[in-house]
Amino acid sequence: MDSSLPLILSRDGAGPLHLQLAEQFRAAIRDGRLQAGHRLPSTRDLAKELSVSRTVAQAAYDQLHAEGWIAGKTGSGTYVADVVPLQPAQRAARPPQPEAEELLSLRPGIPYIGAEADPGWRRAWREVSTQVPARGYDHPAGLPALRAALAEHVGRVRGIACGPENLLVTNGTTHGLRLLLAVTRAAGDRIAIEDPGYLNAVTAAHDHGLQVVDIPVDEDGLWVDDLGPDLAAVYVTPSHQYPLGGRLPVARRNELIRWARRTGATLIEDDYDSEFRYDVAPLPALAQLDLDRVVHLGTLSKMLSPSLRLGWLVASPSVVDRLADHRAASGDWPGWPMQTALLAMLRDGYLDQVVRRSRRLYAERRNHACSVLTPYGQIVGQDAGLHITLVLPDSFDDRAVAAKARAAGVVVAPLSEYRRSIPGPPGLVIGYATPSTEDLNRALQILSGVLES
Numbered sequence: 046m047d048s049s050l051p052l053i054l055s056r057d058g059a060g061p062l063h064l065q066l067a068e069q070f071r072a073a074i075r076d077g078r079l080q081a082g083h084r085l086p087s088t089r090d091l092a093k094e095l096s097v098s099r100t101v102a103q104a105a106y107d108q109l110h111a112e113g114w115i116a117g118k119t120g121s122g123t124y125v126a127d128v129v130p131l132q133p134a135q136r137a138a139r140p141p142q143p144e145a146e147e148l149l150s151l152r153p154g155i156p157y158i159g160a161e162a163d164p165g166w167r168r169a170w171r172e173v174s175t176q177v178p179a180r181g182y183d184h185p186a187g188l189p190a191l192r193a194a195l196a197e198h199v200g201r202v203r204g205i206a207c208g209p210e211n212l213l214v215t216n217g218t219t220h221g222l223r224l225l226l227a228v229t230r231a232a233g234d235r236i237a238i239e240d241p242g243y244l245n246a247v248t249a250a251h252d253h254g255l256q257v258v259d260i261p262v263d264e265d266g267l268w269v270d271d272l273g274p275d276l277a278a279v280y281v282t283p284s285h286q287y288p289l290g291g292r293l294p295v296a297r298r299n300e301l302i303r304w305a306r307r308t309g310a311t312l313i314e315d316d317y318d319s320e321f322r323y324d325v326a327p328l329p330a331l332a333q334l335d336l337d338r339v340v341h342l343g344t345l346s347k348m349l350s351p352s353l354r355l356g357w358l359v360a361s362p363s364v365v366d367r368l369a370d371h372r373a374a375s376g377d378w379p380g381w382p383m384q385t386a387l388l389a390m391l392r393d394g395y396l397d398q399v400v401r402r403s404r405r406l407y408a409e410r411r412n413h414a415c416s417v418l419t420p421y422g423q424i425v426g427q428d429a430g431l432h433i434t435l436v437l438p439d440s441f442d443d444r445a446v447a448a449k450a451r452a453a454g455v456v457v458a459p460l461s462e463y464r465r466s467i468p469g470p471p472g473l474v475i476g477y478a479t480p481s482t483e484d485l486n487r488a489l490q491i492l493s494g495v496l497e498s
C-alpha cells in the first residue's frame with residue numbers, strides 16, 4: 046500500500062527526516078486529507094517508497110502515536126485515529142511594537158550602564174569564582190559578612206548607626222517592601238503613600254490587602270500635617286520624593302518621627318537614589334533619627350543596575366529576625382553569588398568609585414537637561430537623583446505630549462501617570478541617566494521640538 050500522500054523530504058537542512066515526515070502526516074490529518082480510520086502504509090513500505098531507512102519511518106510513527114494522531118498495533122496495521130488530538134493553543138497575535146532601539150528612552154529610574162565591564166566589576170566576579178558556596182543554606186537574612194559590610198556602608202554614607210543585626214539583604218526595594226508588608230501588616234491596615242508617588246508601592250500595598258491613603262506632596266516632599274492618627278504605616282521617599290524630587294527638610298523629618306512615636310506607626314523610608322546629590326548638603330536619613338520607628342530600604346538598582354536585583358533593608362533587630370524567619374520558610378532570599386559579589390565590591394571600594402564617577406556624569410547631564418528644558422516649564426527635583434520633573438502650564442495634556450514625543454522617537458513619562466486622587470499640574474518626568482551623552486542630547490533636542498510645537 047502506498048501512502049497516497051505526496052510526501053516530500055528535504056535533506057538540505059530542513060531538520061531530521063522523521064520530524065519532517067511526522068509533520069506532513071499531521072498536516073494531512075489536520076486538514077482532512079487523511080480521515081479517521083484511514084490505513085497507513087507499513088513502516089517497511091513507507092521506507093521503501095521514500096528511500097529512507099525503516100528507523101526513520103518508525104520514529105515518525107512513534108511520534109504520531111505518542112501525540113495521539115494515529116493508532117494501531119504492530120501486525121494489525123496503523124490507522125488514523127478517530128480522536129482529534131488537542132491543537133496547540135493559538136497565541137494572540139501581538140500588536141507590532143516599535144523597535145526598542147529606535148526609541149530614545151528618558152523614562153526615569155535606570156542608571157547609565159556602559160558597554161564595557163569595569164575592572165572593579167571583573168575583580169568582584171573573579172573573587173566569586175575562587176570561592177565555594179556553603180554546604181547548606183545560607184542565613185536567610187543574608188551572608189553575615191555582607192550584613193556587616195552593609196552596616197558599615199549605610200553608617201558611612203547615610204549616617205545610620207547600626208550593626209549586622211539591623212541588616213537584611215533583599216532583592217531590591219520592591220522585594221523588601223513586599224516582605225515587610227507580608228510579615229508585619231494585616232489586611233485592612235491603612236498605609237499612607239505619597240500622591241503623586243511610586244506606583245509599585247501602591248500595588249504592593251493593594252496586593253497585601255492594605256487600604257491606601259493618598260497624602261499630598263509639595264516641592265519639599267510629603268505633607269506631614271496631613272497624616273491621620275489611624276495609620277499603621279507611611280511609605281515615603283524623603284531623600285528625593287518620587288517623582289517630584291523634593292528633599293524633605295529637617296523640620297518635617299523631625300515632625301514625621303514625632304508623629305510616628307505618638308501613633309506607633311511604622312515609617313517605610315524608600316532611599317532609592319540618595320547616593321546622587323548635587324551641590325546640596327546631605328540630610329539625615331529617617332532611619333538615622335529613629336531605627337525603632339523606621340524601616341529603611343536601599344537598592345543597587347540606581348548605582349549599578351536594576352537587573353542585579355539586590356538591595357538591603359535596615360530595621361530594628363526584632364523586625365529583621367521576623368523577616369528572616371519568614372524567609373527561612375519561603376526560601377526567598379538572594380543567591381550566594383550575587384551577595385558574594387556585592388561583598389567584594391564593597392570591600393575593595395568599587396561601589397564608592399562607581400557612585401563618585403556617576404555623580405560627576407549625572408551632574409553634567411542634569412545641568413544640560415535643565416538648560417534645554419527651562420523655557421518650557423518649571424523644573425523641580427534637580428538637586429538629587431537621576432531624573433528631573435518638568436512641570437508644564439495647566440493648558441497642557443501631559444499624556445498627549447508624551448505620546449507626541451514617542452511618535453517623534455523619545456520616551457518620557459507623563460507626570461499624571463503617577464497621580465492617583467490628588468489633582469495637580471501636568472508635567473513630564475525625565476530621566477537623564479540612562480542614554481549615552483550623545484543620545485541624551487538628541488533626545489532633549491527632539492523633546493524641545495515637541496514642546497515648542
Ligand SMILES: Cc1ncc(COP(=O)(O)O)c(C=O)c1O
Binds near residue numbers: 153217345356
Ligand atoms: C521610588 C523608587 N523606589 C525604588 C525603586 C527601585 O526598586 P528596586 O530596588 O526594586 O529595583 C525605584 C525604581 O525605579 C523607584 O523609582
